[in-house]
Amino acid sequence: MRKKKKEQIISLLQCYREAHSAIRKGIEEGRGEEAISLLVLCQEGMEKIERDTEQEPCGKTEREALFSSYQEALYSCYLSLIKTEEENAEPGTSCLDRAEAYFSKIEEEIASIPVKTLHLFLPYKASMWDSMESVYFAALQDSSCEALVMPITYYEKEDGKFGKRINERAEFPSEIETIDEGFSLEEAQPDVIYIHNPYDDKNILTSVDPRYYSFHLKDYTENLVYIPYYTTMGKAGFGSLFMPAYRYVHHIVVQSEEHKQRLPKEVQEKARILGSPKLDRTLAYSQNPPKIPEDWKRIARGRKIYYYNTVIEEMLGHPESFLQKMEEVFSLFKENPKYCLLWRPHPLLESSFFSVDTAYRKRFLELKLRYLTEEIGIYDSSAEPERAVALSSVYLGDETSSMAALFLAGGKPLFILDSTVSEERRQEERNQGERNREKRLTAYFLRLFRRMKRQSFALSGKKESEEALVYEGRFLLMGQLEGDRLRIRKLALSEWGIPEQESMSVSAREYMPVPADEYGEAYFYEGRWILTPRAGNHFLILEKGKEPKKLPLPEGGCKPDAFSGSYRGGEYLFCKAENYPFDIRFSLKTHGIKELKEGILHEEEGREVFLEKGEEIEHVEFLFPAEELISGFLPWRSFSYGLQETALYSLSDYLEERPLLYAFDEDDSKRKLEELSVHVGSSGKAIYAFFQAMLNGKEE
Known part of the structure; x- marks a missing residue:
């Protein structure tokens, strides 16, 4: 009962x-x-x-x-x-x-009649059911619970209006018993309702039926629970945005304390740190790999399968470079003798092209048709993303995607693509010789500095050794501007108390001592290097003969791209906030940290805006072998653990197995997974147990 x-x-x-x-x-x-x-x-x-x-x-x-x-x-x-x-x-x-x-x-x-609680699951897309599945299976194991799955109707939007009506009940796995929408929420008053769509009426691409907007559902239960349909990597992603449903749900399931801290402050009290059911399913598939479908087997022809992920956010932000990258990836894998591409676009990617110029949509559909008709690789539009993860060897794609997290959970390499890196341009330059290689490196580093807003060390007119860029947490790049030439040398952090990875045994380290995007710039003052935070939550003071010293920020918590850049103004360092709540001022003399809640005032800057002179640089000259900039698989805040594509090391280099300083290390990957989420492999049980205990008046 x-x-x-x-x-x-x-x-x-x-x-x-x-x-x-x-x-x-x-x-x-x-x-x-x-x-x-x-x-x-x-x-x-x-x-x-x-x-x-x-x-x-x-x-x-x-x-x-x-x-x-x-x-x-x-x-x-x-x-x-x-x-x-x-x-x-x-x-x-x-x-x-x-x-x-x-x-x-x-x-x-x-x-004496045994009590039964009702846990109702309201998925809308079959491909996103994995965000609830392990919770449902945990509920089924408990005789004191009635677990029901009701796939709900949604609509594709056209010009902001409801278009095609869709219900994917028939696409759910056969072992999942589902009910139709005739079930009365008002009469049943479920003890717990789970949703995975947080947009209510604010999504421009799709909308669940208005009956299921969170501000209606809250009237039918005392426990409306939002389980994200994604898994978050290091990037802030959706978690930092105020989703419409956050106002009305009673609970928000998050993967970790870091994930909780990324939520808007006003809803953090609703966060329940219980893990991600998506990771449960991935581990289950990895431990018991599914049989490869016959069509996939025919196309793969025994080659290793590389998973290619294309996401909405990247397409909406840069549709031209997005499509160029698709063309490049397809070309690299067409008839590749060793590797077969498996392309699984985001379920809403195609409909998202209605939001951009029609020419882009036409190009995308032509690319898709070419991929399918020429059988360049495997195309996966099924509701089982974990099957593709289990059968693939490597992840290729965006750093923020949930799919990247699933590959991390499966202990597989992540190769993070950069749509600004063009293989076609690289090939042209290779054909023209070494001189053009220098131009390529020059163009790449100038583009990098401008994009990251981190060229102040080269443009400030100060001495060579006073300011530097922290490169991948491995060493400092120090630059001096001479006319139109930027000359760069490097300084190893091992000289200042931070050991190099290659000098450490695997058992002696957790992973790379400094995450690759932990720090942004470094400033030399009175015998010390002060490293400013980029994704980290502290300043780092390095002094020869002493242990490195961390000075924490007031807000704490590590966030990818917490700061977009920093510069020196007199006796202060200024850090410009991106995902951190406030700009920061750091005193070089006292090491005091102040949050500038009104932002950096013009008079505080005490200098010209440092981005203006960047156009004057024509050449970058490295005073060390440029190959030393090629690293490999590193820990990051933005995508946990993986390899970032650059102009120095592209996807074609990886496919050609060009050597890396740091090859993929499964132990390092597993250690980063422990940071990613609690209850990896058992999140569903943890989520169900938490809410069932709450209903029974017990604390978990």
């Missing part, structure tokens, strides 16, 4: 017990008509309770006999009130005594 229903019945029983006392008083005081009215009320009410409990098998026979005896005793009491003394009726109070005795036993029987 549902807990809420049982509580309602017990509350009604208490009312009827009080009615018994009123009946007794009416009999004793000669108010027969009043007593008869209450008898009828008890009779009808207990008949309803009997109907409400007849589906409960526990003690059913005993309850039926007790209800029958109770009704007979009430009837005898009624007869005693309408008969005269000459008719020799049983005294009313005696009949009532019998009724109350049966009533007490009915109360005991009902109290």
Whole structure:
């Protein structure tokens, strides 16, 4: 029996017990008509309770006999009130005594009926069901829970209006029993409702049926739970945005403390750190790999499968470079003798092209058609992304995607693509010789510095050694501008107390000592290097002969791209916030840290905007072998652990197995996975146990 229903019945029983006392008083005081009215009320009410409990098998026979005896005793009491003394009726109070005795036993029987809670799952896309599946399976294992899955209708939007109506119930796995939308939420009042669409009426591409907007669902349950359909990597991603449903849901499931801290502050109290069900399914597939479909097998022809992920955000932001990168990837894999591409676009990618110029949509559809007709690789549009993960060897794609997290969970390499790196341009330059290689490097580093807003060290006019760029947490790049030439040399961090990775045994380190995007710039002052945060939560002070010293930021918490850049102004360093709440001012003299809640004022800057002179540089000259800039698989804040494509090391280099300083290390990958989420492999059980315990009045 549902807990809420049982509580309602017990509350009604208490009312009827009080009615018994009123009946007794009416009999004793000669108010027969009043007593008869209450008898009828008890009779009808207990008949309803009997109907409400007849589906409960526990003690059913005993309850039926007790209800029958109770009704007979009430009837005898009624007869005693309408008969005269000459008719020799049983005294009313005696009949009532019998009724109350049966009533007490009915109360005991009902109290012993096992309670069942109702957990209702409302997925809208079959391909996103994995964000709920392991919670559902955990609920099925508990006999005290009724778990129901109701796939809900959604609409594709066209010019902001509802278009095609879709319900994907038929696409759910056959082992998942689903119900149709005739199920009454208002009548059922589920104990817990799970959703994975947080957009309500604000999504420009699709919309669930308005009946299922969170501001309606909250009226049908006391526990509306949002489980993200994605897994978050290091990037802030959706977590930092205020989603419409955040206002109305009671609980938000997050993967880790870091994930919680990325939520808008006003909803962090709703966060429940319980992990990600998507990772559960990935691990299950990895431990028991599925059979490769025959069509896939025919196309792969025994080659290693590389997974290619294309995401909406990248396309909307840069549709031209996005499509160019698609063309490049398809070309690299067409007829590749060793590697087969598996392309699985985001389920909403194609419809998202309605939001950009029609020419881009036309190019995308032509590329897709070419990919399919020429069988360049495997195309996966199924509702089982974990199958593709299990059967693939490497991830290629965006750093923020949930799919990257699934490959990390599976212990597989991540190769993060950069759409600004063009293989066609690289090939042209290779054909033209070494001189053009220098131009390529020059163009790349200038583009890097401008994009990251980190060229102040080269443009400030100060001495060569005063300012530097922290490169991948490995060494400092120090530059000096001479005319139109930027000359760069490097300084190893190992000289200042941070050991190099290659000098450490795997057992002696957790992973790379400094995450690749932890720091942005470095400034030399009175014998010390001060490293400013980029994704980290602290300044780092390096001094020869001393242990490195961390000075934490007031807000704490590591965030990718927390700061977009920094520069020196007099005796202060200024860090410009991107994902951190405030700009920061750091005192070189006192090492004091101040949050500038009003932003960096013009008079505080004390210098020209440092990006203006960047166009003057024509050449970059490295005073060390440029190959030393090629690293390999590193830990990052932005995508945990993987290899970032650059102009120095592209996808074609990787496919040609060009050597890397740091090859993929599965142990390092697993260690970063522990940072990614709690309860990896058992999140579904943890989520279900948490809410079930809460319903039972226990703390988990």
